[in-house]
Amino acid sequence: MTLKPKFILTSAALLLACSTAQAEVLKWGANRDIGSLDPYSYGDSFTINVLNHTYEGLVRYDENLKIEPALAVSWEILEDQITWRFKLRPDVSFHNGNSFTAEDVVASLQRVSHETSPLKGNLPAYVSSAVVDELTLDIVLNGPYPLLLNDLTNIHIFDKQWLVENDSELPTDIGAGTEGYATYNANGTGPFIVESRQPDAKTVFVVNPDWWDTPKHNLDGFELLPVTSPATRVAAMLSGEINFTNDAPVQDLPRLAASSDVTVLEGVDLRTVMIGMSFRDKLVNGTDNPFTDVKARKALYQAIDIDQLHKKVMRNKSRNAGAVVAPPIPGYTEALDERLAFDIDTAKALLAEAGVPEGLEFDFNCLQDGLVNEEQICQAIASMWSRIGLAPKLDVAPRAVQTPKRTNGKTDIYTLGWATLPMLDAYSPLLQIFHSKEGNSGVFNWGDWSYPELDALVESAGSELDLDTRIALETEALQIVKDEVIMIPLHQQPMAWATSSNVTAMPLFPDNKPRLWYASMQ
Amino acid sequence: MLAFLLKRLLNAAFVMLAVALLAFMIFRFFGDPVEMMVNEQATQSDRAELRERLGLNDGLLTQYVRFVGNAVQGDFGISYRNQQDVMVLMAERFPATFELVIVATVLSLLIGIPCGVLTAVYQDRKLADGLQLASIVGVSLPSFVVGILLILVFSVTLGWLPAFGRGDTVDIGWWSSGFFTPSGRAALILPSISLSLFQITLVMRLVRAEMLEVLRSDFIKFARARGLPLSVVHWRHALRNCLMPVITLTGMQIGNLIAFALVTETVFQWPGMGLLFIQAVTFVDIPVMAAYLMLVSFIFVLINTLVDITYAYVDPRLRSDASVKGGVANGH
Numbered sequence: 002m003t004l005k006p007k008f009i010l011t012s013a014a015l016l017l018a019c020s021t022a023q024a025e026v027l028k029w030g031a032n033r034d035i036g037s038l039d040p041y042s043y044g045d046s047f048t049i050n051v052l053n054h055t056y057e058g059l060v061r062y063d064e065n066l067k068i069e070p071a072l073a074v075s076w077e078i079l080e081d082q083i084t085w086r087f088k089l090r091p092d093v094s095f096h097n098g099n100s101f102t103a104e105d106v107v108a109s110l111q112r113v114s115h116e117t118s119p120l121k122g123n124l125p126a127y128v129s130s131a132v133v134d135e136l137t138l139d140i141v142l143n144g145p146y147p148l149l150l151n152d153l154t155n156i157h158i159f160d161k162q163w164l165v166e167n168d169s170e171l172p173t174d175i176g177a178g179t180e181g182y183a184t185y186n187a188n189g190t191g192p193f194i195v196e197s198r199q200p201d202a203k204t205v206f207v208v209n210p211d212w213w214d215t216p217k218h219n220l221d222g223f224e225l226l227p228v229t230s231p232a233t234r235v236a237a238m239l240s241g242e243i244n245f246t247n248d249a250p251v252q253d254l255p256r257l258a259a260s261s262d263v264t265v266l267e268g269v270d271l272r273t274v275m276i277g278m279s280f281r282d283k284l285v286n287g288t289d290n291p292f293t294d295v296k297a298r299k300a301l302y303q304a305i306d307i308d309q310l311h312k313k314v315m316r317n318k319s320r321n322a323g324a325v326v327a328p329p330i331p332g333y334t335e336a337l338d339e340r341l342a343f344d345i346d347t348a349k350a351l352l353a354e355a356g357v358p359e360g361l362e363f364d365f366n367c368l369q370d371g372l373v374n375e376e377q378i379c380q381a382i383a384s385m386w387s388r389i390g391l392a393p394k395l396d397v398a399p400r401a402v403q404t405p406k407r408t409n410g411k412t413d414i415y416t417l418g419w420a421t422l423p424m425l426d427a428y429s430p431l432l433q434i435f436h437s438k439e440g441n442s443g444v445f446n447w448g449d450w451s452y453p454e455l456d457a458l459v460e461s462a463g464s465e466l467d468l469d470t471r472i473a474l475e476t477e478a479l480q481i482v483k484d485e486v487i488m489i490p491l492h493q494q495p496m497a498w499a500t501s502s503n504v505t506a507m508p509l510f511p512d513n514k515p516r517l518w519y520a521s522m523q
Numbered sequence: 524m525l526a527f528l529l530k531r532l533l534n535a536a537f538v539m540l541a542v543a544l545l546a547f548m549i550f551r552f553f554g555d556p557v558e559m560m561v562n563e564q565a566t567q568s569d570r571a572e573l574r575e576r577l578g579l580n581d582g583l584l585t586q587y588v589r590f591v592g593n594a595v596q597g598d599f600g601i602s603y604r605n606q607q608d609v610m611v612l613m614a615e616r617f618p619a620t621f622e623l624v625i626v627a628t629v630l631s632l633l634i635g636i637p638c639g640v641l642t643a644v645y646q647d648r649k650l651a652d653g654l655q656l657a658s659i660v661g662v663s664l665p666s667f668v669v670g671i672l673l674i675l676v677f678s679v680t681l682g683w684l685p686a687f688g689r690g691d692t693v694d695i696g697w698w699s700s701g702f703f704t705p706s707g708r709a710a711l712i713l714p715s716i717s718l719s720l721f722q723i724t725l726v727m728r729l730v731r732a733e734m735l736e737v738l739r740s741d742f743i744k745f746a747r748a749r750g751l752p753l754s755v756v757h758w759r760h761a762l763r764n765c766l767m768p769v770i771t772l773t774g775m776q777i778g779n780l781i782a783f784a785l786v787t788e789t790v791f792q793w794p795g796m797g798l799l800f801i802q803a804v805t806f807v808d809i810p811v812m813a814a815y816l817m818l819v820s821f822i823f824v825l826i827n828t829l830v831d832i833t834y835a836y837v838d839p840r841l842r843s844d845a846s847v848k849g850g851v852a853n854g855h
Contacts, residue, residue: 033802034802036604036605036606037605037606037607039606042606043560043603043604043606044560044561044565116572117576119560119561119565119569119573120561121565121569122561122565122566122569125566173601173606174576180601180606180607180608181606184605184606184607199692199794200605200607200612200615200794201792201794201798201799201802202688202689202792202794203688226687226688226792227792228687228792229789229792229798229801229802230687230789230790230792232671232674232790233671233674233686233687233790233791233792236671236674236675236678236679236686237678237686237687239679240678240679240682240686241682242678242685242686242687370805399554399805400554400558400559401553401554401555401556401558401559401805401806401807402552402553402554403554404554404555404558405554405555405558408558438567440566441566441567441568444565444566444567
């Protein structure tokens with residue numbers, strides 16, 4: 002009985018809220034929730050993407066994915082070649098009203114590069130930073146490094162005073178078993194303010210009226226509503242319960258497109274799908290590994306009927322690739338993008354030349370929850386390889402199970418998708434995949450190859466400050482990747498978003514990240 | 524009686540320990556949480572260091588002993604993915620699951636009992652055949668299919684009810700309830716129907732079987748001989764004698780419903796414990812998985828132990844050693 006007045010009050014408040022809410026609030030039905038409100042606590046690019054609406058970096062990507070000033074207005078490299086001096090934007094304030102200064106940037110950089118931060122790899126060249134004056138700051142790197150700005154697009158800036166007051170100067174340390182204030186609260190400079198959050202149900206963002214930039218959007222806010230089940234997400238899109246989804250399931254696109262209330266936005270992702278091979282002496286089953294010979298690798302390449310794959314498995318929505326990076330990525334050239342022709346006879350001849358025994362068995366490691374249609378891709382390719390007399394053994398399992406096998410060299414052939422995020426430069430795959438595995442390089446060099454010539458090119462590109470020279474070096478390195486068939490490129494995978502008809506603008510970004518500050522609604 | 528009680532409690536504790544050990548042995552096949560926690564750009568040494576700090580390099584037994592030691596003190600650690608205290612996370616999600624289960628249980632009784640009586644009383648009519656047939660459909664359709672069908676009809680085609688979520692909730696202390704808002708009540712309808720469908724048919728079949736038994740008994744014949752109206756005979760005298768097993772079954776099934784709600788929760792994006800568990804599996808969030816398994820097995824063990832103790836209280840024969848082994852205790 003005591004509940005009754007409360008109930009009436011809440012329903013009255015609700016009715017009131019409903020009647021005044023003719024505002025433009027976009028309901029974003031995502032395929033998953035963000036991990037927390039702290040972008041530095043879990044190395045997850047979707048969380049960083051969503052929180053970018055609240056937190057901003059010193060620089061950001063514009064509508065054409067070119068870097069433009071954000072919280073910094075200008076920058077220069079000092080004479081020692083390793084110190085970068087940033088001029089910061091004046092009159093910017095955080096959502097709690099504190100003004101933005103160089104102190105905040107230093108505190109944020111220290112937080113993200115702290116040894117317990119899972120994101121410190123996002124700022125690989127960082128050594129230290131220092132305040133010069135209130136709106137000027139120096140960042141010192143471990144050597145000449147051309148890609149600092151690319152890295153900084155994803156480093157969100159916190160308010161130092163807020164961090165200190167709430168005892169959150171260090172990132173959350175799961176190992177120590179402590180919770181952090183920033184996990185539940187957010188205070189950035191960005192276009193939207195976090196109003197409330199219920200994990201796995203709803204996170205509400207309202208527009209920041211004091212944003213330093215002139216808004217290109219007309220939203221009064223948006224709600225992030227995770228809907229993990231694809232069928233339910235499609236249903237919610239059709240029933241109008243959500244206005245936007247950044248993951249429209251490929252198999253349901255015709256259904257969504259047939260509805261007059263839904264617009265499907267299709268594009269090609271930057272993510273290039275590739276096949277990697279082991280370069281170790283022995284295969285996992287103990288037999289000699291023929292794929293150390295470039296002829297055997299070429300045979301695998303030329304046995305793949307990419308047009309069939311494009312048509313049957315990818316339903317004409319992928320883009321066949323010859324280069325290991327997508328066209329918008331610096332380092333790409335059209336010549337690199339030429340594929341070796343599909344030719345079974347040549348493939349068979351190459352296998353014979355390389356002395357590959359008939360019926361050779363090897364593991365083919367694929368993810369269940371990885372790339373678009375990955376399981377079908379692997380099945381198709383496995384059957385194409387069996388046509389040239391090989392016997393691939395498909396091993397399909399979830400990512401969490403397969404990754405340890407891949408990193409420990411317990412697989413012969415595997416799939417890999419690489420989007421060059423967050424750097425958007427060919428340097429990313431060259432350093433992380435194709436460089437020899439040593440120190441901090443070649444983390445994804447799962448096949449254990451080593452090309453000293455390529456390493457040298459990558460290293461000089463990594464310290465070359467002149468843009469054109471650097472890109473030429475990267476292209477040269479990519480040519481080695483191509484000639485040696487270090488990995489077999491397949492395609493750039495499709496991506497699909499969907500919006501309801503009252504959403505008038507929603508630019509589709511090839512990095513598959515929604516940026517709602519460019520969106521508008523009727 | 525005291526010795527019996529102690530024995531049951533010891534048994535329960537042993538079951539919990541065994542569940543925890545099994546859980547830890549299974550976790551190794553879920554994969555490596557560190558690969559999910561760091562960015563693509565993290566180096567090998569970063570990964571190794573994080574693994575070390577999380578204690579993942581320790582032996583299985585060391586990890587298990589540490590987990591049990593902490594769990595006894597009520598500390599399940601911090602979720603890898605959500606960075607929140609696992610107990611707080613569970614407590615936040617429990618009301619959602621519990622309300623769903625309670626509504627589903629009430630639905631199963633409200634629909635299952637009358638249907639059971641009808642099919643027993645009107646055995647030879649078409650209506651009874653129809654209900655029987657419908658119950659077979661209810662038993663055999665998996666709940667995710669039912670969920671999707673309900674969404675297609677009531678959300679997409681008719682547009683009456685929401686397809687996902689829990690609507691607006693009202694906080695009463697730490698308990699968040701969806702009962703007190705129109706959107707919260709609307710959101711409950713589809714998931715609770717989808718969860719209760721199996722339960723409805725179970726109750727219906729049980730009531731039917733019991734009713735057929737009772738209708739043959741002497742006191743019903745006497746009641747009819749006395750000239751009582753049939754409706755009174757069926758719905759008051761006969762039904763009352765059928766309800767004991769129905770109540771026992773419903774009580775035992777609550778544990779099952781909490782455990783199986785995870786399918787329904789995934790389809791309807793219902794922010795309960797099951798959804799939390801499914802996501803924890805995807806991200807290899809070991810503290811959450813461990814706590815969920817412990818909590819669900821605790822609910823089962825608690826219900827079973829209570830039932831055992833109640834039976835023993837009611838029936839003194841069960842207290843002696845010999846009959847405990849083959850008794851009701853292992854009947855479930």
